[in-house]
Amino acid sequence: MPLRPETARQVDALVADAQSAGHVPSLIIGVVRDGALAHLAAAGTQPLPDADLQYRIGSITKTMTAVLVMQERDAGRLALDDPLRRYLPEAAAAGPVTLRQLLGHAGGLQREPDGPWWERSEGVDLAALLAGFSVTKVAHPPHRVWHYSNLAYGLLGGALERVTGTPWAQLTQERILDPLGLHRTTYAATEPFARGYVLHPWHDTLREEPRTDSRAMAPAGQIWSTVTDLARWAAFLADPDPAVLNPTTVDEMCAPVILSDLDAWRGGYGLGIQLTRDGDRVHVGHGGSMPGYVATLAVHRPSRTGVVGFANSYGFRTGGIGPLGHQILTHVLDVEPVPTRPWQPAEAPPPADLAPLTGRWWWMGTSLDVSWDRATGELVGILRGDRVSRYAPEGPDRWRGVSGVENGEVLAVLRDEAGRPAALDVATFVFTRDPDSEP
Known part of the structure; x- marks a missing residue:
């Protein structure tokens, strides 16, 4: 250009x-x-x-x-x-x-x-x-x-x-x-x-x-x-x-x-x-x-x-x-700032096994918003609204940070007795759906 x-x-x-x-x-x-x-x-x-x-x-x-x-x-x-x-x-x-x-x-x-x-x-x-x-x-x-x-x-x-x-x-x-x-x-x-x-x-x-x-x-x-x-x-x-x-x-x-x-x-x-x-x-x-x-x-x-x-x-x-x-x-x-890339809607929702991982999670009153990037297949975690980390799949219920503050750290999915995602363990910090939960 x-x-x-x-x-x-x-x-x-x-x-x-x-x-x-x-x-x-x-x-x-x-x-x-x-x-x-x-x-x-x-x-x-x-x-x-x-x-x-x-x-x-x-x-x-x-x-x-x-x-x-x-x-x-x-x-x-x-x-x-x-x-x-x-x-x-x-x-x-x-x-x-x-x-x-x-x-x-x-x-x-x-x-x-x-x-x-x-x-x-x-x-x-x-x-x-x-x-x-x-x-x-x-x-x-x-x-x-x-x-x-x-x-x-x-x-x-x-x-x-x-x-x-x-x-x-x-x-x-x-x-x-x-x-x-x-x-x-x-x-x-x-x-x-x-x-x-x-x-x-x-x-x-x-x-x-x-x-x-x-x-x-x-x-x-x-x-x-x-x-x-x-x-x-x-x-x-x-x-x-x-x-x-x-x-x-x-x-x-x-x-x-x-x-x-x-x-x-x-x-x-x-x-x-x-x-x-x-x-x-x-x-x-x-x-x-x-x-x-x-x-x-x-x-x-x-x-x-x-x-x-x-x-x-x-x-x-x-x-x-x-x-x-x-x-x-x-x-x-x-x-001459870099031109903003136009937003494009996703063509389909995430796969059924990934959709339950998205949304807002909490640890000690701190929010972690998780979304899925279809283009890369990565999870994107935004901590406190501005600290962005990306995670690539590494194995069943296991993701590895590839950028951001959690680069190199492991995100593990913890499931309840019914097999549903109940928490996300990010480098020992356990996030749940309950904002009042304690570690």
């Missing part, structure tokens, strides 16, 4: 202002809604940006590396709480640091690998990355603080290669890019692509930056993509394709592993996913930068709305592409 004309004009103005004030050669932002690119805003002429023009996505690559790790976890070939040294014995000096901690930047490893600045230098292979790995690479004890680490993602890529016997680039191509149709997302730049620049601080001239192959550090920031393809990746994070990764696993990735902002609790990190709180909303995604390029990906999952974008200058004179992306996402969500 395209944006309303006035919203589109406002987004265009924000992008034009950011390009002008930031002295950005080329800037492009895409708004994603319900799995599709709903609006494209672009500014700058070096080069003229369009939806098929490649830019480097930088650390947004980490979200793909994390999905590969989670695929292996779901397949039972690794566990998130396994120590890294199980897969990379050469990194034994990292001690007990786990894959989960590395994914969430909670492992305490130093930010960069040793040697020349890896983002602007030709990369080394995994053996060279691991050579000389020592306790000096550990900046903090595991899970003591949030400490961003590109090195951690180079090592995660190495662990994936050891587990699968397949290079990281091939895994990414076969398991993510090909299944999702991201045909303009590539390991190396493929024409047409935007050249990346550093802007001279005093006379606004441009210096083109090298486009290096980061090799063993590729899982931390190598990939190139377009707005069209990155919009598809944003749509995947909002509404995952089960053929690539189980949606419940993506939910798990978007839950906090650690807070990155202990003062205001506005930021955190999940399993490869940056979490940014904006008021009552949480945006998931990632930022990215490589010499000459910056990128943003921010998604509000409940509304399936996101923003993706690129610029081909290493930094803005004012602000940055990350704050710009979050500002645009918040604005779109504020002025």
Whole structure:
């Protein structure tokens, strides 16, 4: 669904202002809604940006590396709480640091690998990355603080290669890019692509930056993509394709592993996913930068709305592409609420064995209203009028919470001597039809 004309004009103005004030050669932002690119805003002429023009996505690559790790976890070939040294014995000096901690930047490893600045230098292979790995690479004890680490993602890529016997680039191509149709997302730049620049601080001239192959550090920031393809990746994070990764696993990735902002609790990190709180909303995604390029990906999952974008200058004179992306996402969500789905009457009442479970139940004067969702086959329980939980059938007279405050808890149907439902036992809280009943 395209944006309303006035919203589109406002987004265009924000992008034009950011390009002008930031002295950005080329800037492009895409708004994603319900799995599709709903609006494209672009500014700058070096080069003229369009939806098929490649830019480097930088650390947004980490979200793909994390999905590969989670695929292996779901397949039972690794566990998130396994120590890294199980897969990379050469990194034994990292001690007990786990894959989960590395994914969430909670492992305490130093930010960069040793040697020349890896983002602007030709990369080394995994053996060279691991050579000389020592306790000096550990900046903090595991899970003591949030400490961003590109090195951690180079090592995660190495662990994936050891587990699968397949290079990281091939895994990414076969398991993510090909299944999702991201045909303009590539390991190396493929024409047409935007050249990346550093802007001279005093006379606004441009210096083109090298486009290096980061090799063993590729899982931390190598990939190139377009707005069209990155919009598809944003749509995947909002509404995952089960053929690539189980949606419940993506939910798990978007839950906090650690807070990155202990003062205001506005930021955190999940399993490869940056979490940014904006008021009552949480945006998931990632930022990215490589010499000459910056990128943003921010998604509000409940509304399936996101923003993706690129610029081909290493930094803005004012602000940055990350704050710009979050500002645009918040604005779109504020002025264009998700359309309300029309109510449709049920075609038939619930099955005879479920109908007696519906209605109002009581515990200590507290109401629980139970209904049946024909579309999912789940029971829906609303506690005190606003706390919603959903329950999926697990066996005779047994339901398991799958969302809400009772997620994971058991709802058991208790029957009287005649076999009629007499009470609902929700995690030991027994609800009856009598509002005056006692537990």
